[in-house]
Amino acid sequence: MRLGDIAARIGAAIEGDPDLEIAELQPLDQAGPGALSFLANPRYAHLLPASQASAVILAPGVTGPGCAVLRCDDPYRAFGQATALFVREVAPEEGIDVTAAVHPEARIGPGARIGPLAVVGAGATVGARTVLHPGVVIYPGASLGEDCVLHAHAVVREGVTIGSRVVLGAGTVLGSEGFGYLPLPGGGIVRLPQIGCVVVEDDVEIGANTTIDRAAIGATRVGRGSKIDNLVMVAHGCRVEEEVLIAAQTGLAGSTQVGARTQLGGQVGTAGHLRIGADTRVGAKAGVASDVSEGVTVAGFPAIDVALWRRAMVALRRLPELLRRVQRIERALGTLVDPKLPPER
Amino acid sequence: MRLGDIAARIGAAIEGDPDLEIAELQPLDQAGPGALSFLANPRYAHLLPASQASAVILAPGVTGPGCAVLRCDDPYRAFGQATALFVREVAPEEGIDVTAAVHPEARIGPGARIGPLAVVGAGATVGARTVLHPGVVIYPGASLGEDCVLHAHAVVREGVTIGSRVVLGAGTVLGSEGFGYLPLPGGGIVRLPQIGCVVVEDDVEIGANTTIDRAAIGATRVGRGSKIDNLVMVAHGCRVEEEVLIAAQTGLAGSTQVGARTQLGGQVGTAGHLRIGADTRVGAKAGVASDVSEGVTVAGFPAIDVALWRRAMVALRRLPELLRRVQRIERALGTLVDPKLPPER
């Protein structure tokens, strides 16, 4: 692709030869001749002078390494737009592969691509142009919208409803039974049947090997446009609202609510039956034990205001020393300190 | 189903029309006409007055929203019993699906249901009435008891023995190699072969995408009636005793022992070669670094008595302030505080 064409598509000013041929996109330190690269995170600025890239996307005022430059205000976003020009989609052939097991009572929309060894159960619906990669299993009665992409071995259990333009990563499971058990005082464990469903709205994208459980009753819901990473657990009865971002290995316990546009870092855990407000940020590895207000940023275990958590963590390193200092003070004061003073509230 | 029939089956007293037809069960805020709902967790009491449910299961003394009421002492458990009346099992046809790959030397019990594209290896045993959903893989020589249900893509490796009435969620893997490696002082890593097995006893239920590794030698064991959630890791040589509950994303390092009836919250981690006693509770996200006694409750990282952990966490928020207070005291006391005092033991 010509550099000039890329510049036009991403809205960048060009400094150099517009006829330069760009074959691939690479990071600064892996780029060679024919590669376009970019600098957005200042952490990588030291890689710029020695980069062998043929062209680089840079913010105003940043000096390039001598190669062609595409100049724009937001190099990260511009690079994202450029990568979109180089995407090569891999998909099974249109129609139903001869090795797939599609039940005669399943409904398959026009233009769908049902790959090798995929399974679609009785009464299930696969919308127009939806792609099932090899080994995908759609249980009886499940429903998928249009233009979805399900990667290898994704599993959609009975009673799950998926909107349009939804992407499921390989090995992801939707609609597994919620973890509902009641230990009895006298011994034994009663299973609480999970007869609810899962609803995944339009434009949701979910990574690989993630699991979303069906509700005990009602629905576990993932709202329009939300994006969920790999190995995430969404338990029964959760409600994830619109445009939420959830990073890898995070777990939402039963009936957690996550407000719109909220971002959860990786390995976050939430206790059940709580609400995290809209437009909130939860730092990686945080343990959320109670409701979180709208628009705040929390971190830590248990999760508290992020600034307080950071100060507390810095102070924690000095705690052993602090214990010794207080002991010295007590020895210096001797009997002046009354040990029978009531505890502080 | 008639409301009167439901009342009789769950042992509740009926306040209203026993001929009322109940079509589904729903949470208070999603219930409409024809739906039965319940109130057990006081957190949701505010939803009761406006509920559109046709009937509600309530504890004695709780006022309903004007609809029919099923009155009983334990609404949560009664609702669990009611949901059992509405379960609709989805399963492949009886027999072996034509697309399944069952080795001629496998033993398949009467009434078993081997779904599309399931694989059963040489010498493997599948007990009577056991259900393999699409894509399940049973390696050669593995053994499954009667009335088990294995969901799509569950994998049972060679040498694994599973009892009766066991449920495996989609994508769960039993019998993967334990993580046994020995880095050599002079460089290089030696693999320690994992020649043990996995034994899963009767009535165990395991969620989706969980992994249980085979022992290096001997057995990794999950005891009768234990329930394990999604994305859990049970490493080689662990022994989980009877009726243990393990929530999602928890990981047991090698040779961990978990006593009977113990409950582990989500995202718990345990160091290896330790024992958690029976009837113990471990709070979510706890990091268990040493043995835990029987019957206690621990929490935190590292895990300690739950009450102490909670007090410490409240105090932690005041730690930055405490540092300043101690500094003020030291300044006030000046040379009275001897900096050469030996450290506290």
Next chain:
Amino acid sequence: MRLGDIAARIGAAIEGDPDLEIAELQPLDQAGPGALSFLANPRYAHLLPASQASAVILAPGVTGPGCAVLRCDDPYRAFGQATALFVREVAPEEGIDVTAAVHPEARIGPGARIGPLAVVGAGATVGARTVLHPGVVIYPGASLGEDCVLHAHAVVREGVTIGSRVVLGAGTVLGSEGFGYLPLPGGGIVRLPQIGCVVVEDDVEIGANTTIDRAAIGATRVGRGSKIDNLVMVAHGCRVEEEVLIAAQTGLAGSTQVGARTQLGGQVGTAGHLRIGADTRVGAKAGVASDVSEGVTVAGFPAIDVALWRRAMVALRRLPELLRRVQRIERALGTLVDPKLPPER
């Protein structure tokens, strides 16, 4: 196998009958007649006297329970060598199973074993003697070296390159899209296309249900000889160098670098764009928030020097008491302590 033969193979001195027949290897407390056992971890020394094993591997100076003894300096390693003598590999037949879906344009090396219902896409390469267990999916264009073993349902996406002697556990996914999204200030989320690849070098072994994402651009890389456990997440653009050990459920955020021979415990999390030096150890459940130097040991959340973390955690339990002690001191000193003193730096 004769005890004398085992002794010769593992380089141990024999105390007892070299003609003793050994049928299996077992832990001390599960061993019976015909079993060989070992004692390496002193934690299990109490099991030695009552063991029913026919022979035991022991370090010099350790008294056996009366049975035959194989004496050597490193019983743990010697036992590992002994287990290697008892490994029985299970693998599909040589060639391509009739139920597998191998694209005519795929290249399958000599001696490869393509199991039932495995899928190999157009232009993909499977090296000589490589084993695909049932249900493995190789996307179009992916490349596997020689003598690899991929367990059931492992998924290798397009653009992934795997070296030789690589082992993938069941359900593991290589090459899933990186989690790259940009929330826009005015609402909406832009997907950043992930057009990079994954490179897994020779002798890497990866457990079950782990996920390794493709880079946005360039490569996510796992270096020669590294071993990765189950349910691990390696995000886009990470670089894991040679002979790294990563325990279960650990997650590396985007562009994390892990130096050679470093060991990460289970459930570790790292923030993105940081470097953990070579020969470093990171304790289980640690949260690594910034660069870690070469050769150190860190632990905790946030991760700090392990000795400091341990002291801080011991001190933490005394923090509630410390708050009370400081309050007593302040009351004793009264107005001597100036509340207007500026905060400590």
